[in-house]
Amino acid sequence: MSHHPSHQHHPHPVLRLPAWQRRVLNLTAALLLVTGIVWLGVHYSIGAGAGELPHPLEVLCMRVHGAAAFAGLFALGMLAAAHVPAGWRVTRSAHRRADRATQRHTGVAMLSLAALIVLTGYALYYFAPEDWRPAMGWLHAGAGFAMAALGFVHARLLRSRHAAAAHVAQPLRESSPSSAPR
Ligand code: HEM
Ligand code: HEM
Structure with a gap:
């Protein structure tokens, strides 16, 4: 790869x-x-x-x-x-660029939310008691919304093309150690 x-x-x-x-x-x-x-x-x-x-x-x-x-x-x-192990590797501690840390944090947060979504989805389907159902449904959906929102940040869809272009044009803009030659 x-x-x-x-x-x-x-x-x-x-x-x-x-x-x-x-x-x-x-x-x-x-x-x-x-x-x-x-x-x-x-x-x-x-x-x-x-x-x-x-x-x-x-x-x-x-x-x-x-x-x-x-x-x-x-x-x-x-x-x-593939994506998670590869992402884990490229965001390891040697590369402390702020945006990489964001990727790692939002990625792990999304995985945790996914676990919550799957567990509550399972419970909703198989055994949620009637009086728990609404709360569990909202928890499930809330985790879904949070995961979707994090996905935008994680995949960097919120960054404008302008910002992305500027980032490419001025790679030394931030004094980040990872953009300096090694
Ligand atoms: C449910 C979990 C996850 C989802 C849905 C997800 C989704 C995505 C998507 C859609 C992209 C954009 C890829 C592209 O532009 O072609 C991306 C990029 C990336 N992801 Fe994940 N990811 C997840 C978990 C993780 C985890 C756990 C890590 C690391 C610990 C990680 C690290 C990265 C990195 C480093 C990038 C590159 C972003 C960049 O350089 O702009 N991801 N991910
Ligand atoms: C991988 C992701 C997901 C899985 C595996 C999943 C699974 C499930 C399952 C098994 C049910 C129960 C179905 C039934 O009772 O007939 C359910 C219900 C529901 N899901 Fe999801 N879901 C996921 C993502 C989402 C997302 C992103 C939303 C965001 C809106 C969402 C909103 C809901 C709602 C509102 C219900 C009905 C809750 C209730 O009965 O009170 N789910 N889901």
């Missing part, structure tokens, strides 16, 4: 995901978020959560959500196989 240590100080992203993995991630994340959000909206306004009969949209959303959840688990396994 191309993640040779000598590339670690390069201003470009050092851990590009293969395009197919990026697509799997984006698609599953979008499906999970949309079906989760629509379910919340319908359930608590005109559905079972508002004292009405369960709305057909609730059922449809959870059907799709359940399918997407399996795809989500596949996506996590896919990342566990």
Whole structure:
């Protein structure tokens, strides 16, 4: 693979995901978020959560959500196989550039949130007692929203193209040890 240590100080992203993995991630994340959000909206306004009969949209959303959840688990396994160990290596302590630390922290936080999401999802499906369900559902969805938000920071989608270009043009802008020649 191309993640040779000598590339670690390069201003470009050092851990590009293969395009197919990026697509799997984006698609599953979008499906999970949309079906989760629509379910919340319908359930608590005109559905079972508002004292009405369960709305057909609730059922449809959870059907799709359940399918997407399996795809989500596949996506996590896919990342566990290559991206996470590679990311762990390139963000090791020898390379203390601030943005690399951000990647490490947000990456680990996302993994923890993923564990919480999977556990609460499992509980929701198999044994959440009726009176725990709403709280557990909100915890589950809240972890989902937090993970999505962290993903934007982690994948550096919030950085404008301008900022990225400036970063490339002035690699010594920050007096970071990793941009100095060794
Ligand atoms: C659920 C967990 C994770 C997800 C969903 C995730 C997702 C991503 C995505 C979408 C990118 C952008 C790749 C691209 O531009 O092609 C990325 C980059 C990266 N990730 Fe992760 N990642 C996760 C966990 C981790 C962990 C645990 C680490 C390290 C400890 C890590 C380190 C990195 C690094 C160093 C980059 C390169 C960013 C850059 O140079 O701009 N990731 N990740
Ligand atoms: C890999 C990620 C995810 C997995 C494995 C997962 C799994 C599950 C499972 C198994 C259920 C129970 C389905 C049922 O009772 O029929 C569920 C429900 C739900 N999920 Fe997810 N989910 C994930 C991500 C998300 C995300 C990102 C959101 C964000 C909105 C979300 C929101 C919800 C909501 C609102 C419910 C209904 C909760 C309730 O019944 O009270 N999920 N999820």
